[in-house]
Amino acid sequence: MRLLTKMTLMHKLLLIVGISTLMIFSLQIYYYSKFYGLTEDKENVHTSKILKQVEEKVISYAQDIKDAALASSYNTMTHDYLSSDDPIYRLRLNKIVIEIMSGIKASNKNIQSIMIVDKNNNILGALNPEDYVVLEEFEKKYSLPVFRSQTKFFGKVFNSEKMERPAYFFYHSISSTLNSDSTVSDLGKCIVVYKTEILDQHITNIKNTPNSLLMILDNESHIVTADESSMKGTFFDKSIFGGMEGDSREHQVEYRQKLNHVQINEIELLDWKIVSMIPINEMTDELRAIRNSGFMIGTAMTLLILVMGLLFIRSVTLPFGRIIRFVNFIGNNDGKQRLKMSIGNEMGFLAIEINRMLDRVDEANEQLLEASISLYQMELAKKQAELASLQSQINPHFLYNTLECVRSIGLANRVMEIVEIATSMAKIFRYSIKEDHFVQINNEMDCIQDYMRIMTIRFTDKFSEHISIEDNVLSMRIPRMILQPIVENAIYHGLERKNGKGILTIKGWVTADNVVRFEIADNGKGIPAAELHKLRQRLQAADIGQSFSTEKGLGLLNIQRRIKLAFGEPYGIEVNSIENEGTQVSLQIPISFDEQPAVR
Missing domain, CATH: 3.30.450.20 (PAS domain)
Known part of the structure; x- marks a missing residue:
């Protein structure tokens, strides 16, 4: 990277042209190698399919020959012929067995001869002298007696002096187990000479x-x-x-x-x-023509890139050099000259902008003194504003003293309502500025009770409250000042505007899903449907980084935001309301006894 920063613009452009050329050749080599591999794989798959087809046909061909041998060996007439010692009976069966083998042979054109050899080496089925020659050569080559109780295909037998063409054999030993369950009796053998022309x-x-x-x-x-x-x-x-x-x-x-x-x-x-x-x-x-065409195209593209690259480098570096020399001249001489370039491209526009910049610099120099004075005045105003802000801050002790003064006046004048309001206000203020961000729910309920005392004095017999909180919930923890603003909304927006006496209900319990749920309901004015829909959308879209200081409904949105920050999903508040019937706000938080629950 340090080497690149030291390179001139011309060298950088030459490097880009060289890298582009190298990438073209690299891509050609890569695609050719990939295409070569795909072509070879395709040819291999095609060859494998051909071999599989040929293999299936050869296996079918061999199985037909084997089935023909088994059909000739295991029919009743063949077994009777081989197992009988009666010459007359064997003579009668001879013709029948030959007809059976002839029928089997006729049904399979790939069979040249089917021969049955009994245990005395008498041959049945040899219809021409060549069959005896073939069998003789077969016995010389393979020594048949050693293949007792076997079924096997044998290789080629050929005697150029006695045979016109090579012969291939299938050998099957014929045995019988009719005499005993454990004794195998050798009756003879079946030899099939098959053709390979198919x-x-x-x-x-x-x-x-x-x-x-x-x-x-x-x-x-x-x-x-x-x-x-x-x-x-x-x-x-x-x-x-x-x-x-x-x-x-x-x-x-x-x-x-x-x-x-x-x-x-x-x-x-x-x-x-x-x-x-x-x-x-x-x-x-097939790839040769593609490879040759690719190399020709690649060479042509390389030459084109080189020529166009050199022209591009020249068109950039020459005007750029003029601009650099002019800037150095202006920097050293601080003159009024301007850059003149009759080029309609970006370099021409850059020269125009440099001239405009020099004009603005001259104007800025003339206004430097006025700008310095204005800056000084702004800094002075800023300091004054900060001082005024500090002076406007109220000391909490001043508020406590003021409330205590109000309480004392109420006691002196025996106005117990003022005493109770001042006492409750002091408790609420002290609770609201506590350093603890998470408090026990019973502390939050005490704050609500103090607020309700103030509202009861202000709205005598205007509403009644029903509070039902499970005992095990009171010792759990909750973010401070979460429930009180909801109660305040219920009174201010619901019950205060209601004609007649209202009811405020506060419930808290642990659900079957181990979630703490609060419901704060009133039978006040309710919320119109359009406004309720808009409020629900804003609650659903509330983001932890969003500010609601200028929006209507700050209290509920602020509570939703604080719950999401503290506990994450799926906790928060829900609002249900019917106009002129009442509103219910439901709040869900996880069970927590910690002083600072972790964000979920």
């Missing part, structure tokens, strides 16, 4: 980018199918995936001399994998 339809023509690769690998890393038909049946080196693990795996690997984003989904039923590989640079090809 999977080509799910993979072909799915190209996220021109050089992307989508393929299905079997458990031996042979490519079952791929979107590049030339790769089908070849071996894929999985070592390029490194240590990728998990079901839905994402990584970046080097393949075909390009960095590729790889996603792998595993199919546990087949022990196969669906692999997607997309070159990283192709995922963001």
Whole structure:
């Protein structure tokens, strides 16, 4: 900050131009990186959806093959055929079982052959010589006897000399528990040779980018199918995936001399994998044009800012320099010259204002003596006013002495009304100027009783009062002079103007919500509805910093303000009144026995 204050205006403007240029490039880099990330995430989500769809189709494909094997294995005819030792009976069942398997095969175009092998290795269902070759190669590769009581999909079997195309197998061991609850009897095995051509339809023509690769690998890393038909049946080196693990795996690997984003989904039923590989640079090809356009626009904007900035700096600093030199000249020479600048912008207006200021300074210098005299006279008047204010203050002892004098005169003349009024007035005055801001409620009620004695003497038989305060309330504390002004309002505005005798009621109790509530009611003149509405609005809007010294209704507003200051919400006063029927003022404060309750 200290360095900035020492910089010249030109350097500050150059700094602003430089910061603006840097911000433009920073924003471009930020938005490009964010857009790059969003594009990559979008491509990943799209690829994940494709892999999920392919996975669901492959699982459905495998489940159909498994269901076909189970249907062939667990029908009654197949079990009777495998469990019977009667050659004639088996011969009769042979044709039926073959028809059942043929029907199952016909219902699923993905099945090449269904073969049942009994415990003596007799084959049922091999309809052409290639089936025997396929089964022979399968047994050589996987040693079937070790797979007793298993259900499993096996990998590819292929002999280029004897077979036209690779074969994939589903193996299911057929057993029976009819002889005993605990003994499992091996009857044979069911072998389904299935086709993978249907999977080509799910993979072909799915190209996220021109050089992307989508393929299905079997458990031996042979490519079952791929979107590049030339790769089908070849071996894929999985070592390029490194240590990728998990079901839905994402990584970046080097393949075909390009960095590729790889996603792998595993199919546990087949022990196969669906692999997607997309070159990283192709995922963001669409951003290249945007990036190039952005850099071109950014460069053009930077040059424009630099040119406009230099022009702006020149247009500001040159006139500003003239103004500084002129001000230095005037300050040193105290001449009558004026600044002349024929510029219509802010600098021209500044020159005009400087000239006007110099004119006013000259006028001020001529009036300096008169201003000094006027200032002296004002200070003298202020001192006199303060002295008069001090002299007008009344000593409280003078009031006490005056009231005592009035009381003495009343006693001398045996006018007991004057004695009682003077005594009550002295008590009220002493109570009102106490230093304690919070007093016990019984002290407040004593003050009200003194006031009522004065009013009873003044208005003989004009009204009667009914006071009902619970005993437990009297020992609680309340802000001083809170209730007395309300009683005074009830008499002055309500009962005094009433024709006939009035009634003043004062009640105080603790509510079920542990709140002290007072109700001061009269059956006097009441308040007109419009005036009552205005009073309620002013009570509701009363602010602790607002002054009401010039407003009608000072007493109630002042009480509301003091309660809000002392206790906060929801305490305060409410006013209900019906014209020519009476007024009721309700006051609520919290229970307090402390000398100075905390603001809530």
